Amino acid sequence: MSSSHNNGYDVVVDVDDEGDLGHTDLTDLEFHQSTYSTTDPSAGKAGRSSARSPRTAGGPSNSTSTPSGKHHLFTLSFYAQYFDVDTSTVLHRCRSALIPRTNFLDIIDGNPDLYGPIWITTSVVLMLFLASTLAQYFARFGEEGDGGGKRYTYDFTLLSGAAGMMYGYTFIVPAALWVVLRWWGVESANLLELACLYGYANLVWLPVAVASVSPITILNWVFVGVGLASSGLFLFRNLYPVVSATDHRTAKILLIVVVALHAGLALAIKILFFAHGSPVGTKDPNMTHPVEPPKSDGRLF
Structure with a gap:
């Protein structure tokens, strides 16, 4: 018995022992559904191509690795991938920053996010403003008893000062460090990983700001010193393997x-x-009305 493939069917033909086909008509033919499948060559190439570039689970894809990703650099979709993190991931990274048990760059595993750093830095800015305002209010109340009978006014210059200082430190310093490392040919940490590291390092300043509302100066120095030691050790521990490549x-x-x-x-x-x-x-800080400009006496200097 022999078989041949014909348009997806098996054609079965009876052959006797001498190899003679004998008399064959349509009643001698049996058709069976064939298991043979034709594979499109282009489909196989696509499958192999996708297997070579898997996307890391739970993290953003590296769109800059393809030529088309360069066009996405100036679109919101390019940066949106770094905000696509769930609450559990952010909380886990926050715990790892406050209680470091392993290298933080190993925890983010090449999938840095910007949601955590921006959220933390913004919270620190607001907390510094509120805590500083309360600290100055308590200091004035302690000096004048009832605050001098004047209504306390908020100084929003503190808010702009905190924003400029914290955002500048969180993003400009990592960018400068990244430029220096690239100059020396170090590629073990990219720009977003360094920004993520510095952003989560700011988390320690939230409890420090709350504790520093105390009017006791020595305690304020102790709180700030603890925050400096904790966050400084966190940065040193994670940056040491990176800069050691130089x-x-x-x-x-x-x-x-x-x-x-x-x-x-x-x-x-x-x-x-x-x-x-x-x-x-x-x-x-006790001033409730704007200061009137001094009267000019006609001299330029």
Whole structure:
């Protein structure tokens, strides 16, 4: 018995032992459904192509790896992928930042997000403004008893000062560090990973701002010092393997600069927002009316 394929069917023909086909008519033919399938060559190529570039589960795809991704750089859809995170992921990264047990860059696993850093930094800005306002109010109340009988006015210069300082530090410093690392040929951390790292490092300033409402100066210094030590150690621990890819002298200089800038941030938070008569605000926090400009005596200088 022999068979042949014909348009998706098996044609079965009886053949005797001598190889003679004998008399064959249509009644001798049996048709069976064939299991043979024709594969489109183009479909196979598409399948192999997709298998070579799988998307990491739970993280944004790297659209810049394809030529078409470059056109998406100036669209909202390109940045929207870095905000596509769920609450559990953000909370897990927040816990890992406050209680670091492993390298934070290993936790984000090449899938940084911008939702957490922007949300945390914005919360820190608002908390610094509110806590500084309360701290100055309590300081004035303690000096004048009933506050001098004047209504307290909010100083929104503190809000703009906090926004400029926190957003500038969170995104400009990582960008500068990334440029230096790229100059030395280090590619172990990209720009968004560094921004994500610095953004989650700001989380410690939320409890520090709440605790610094206390009018006791020494306690404010202690709270800010604890925040500096915690977040500074977090940054040092995660950046050390990255900057170590450069030579020893460059790595040492970069780590010193990172720690010095972070210490400067902590010092600015203490002096500008949790000291009576903050330089960020007005010179007289008790003032309820704007200061009238001095009368001119006709001289230019």
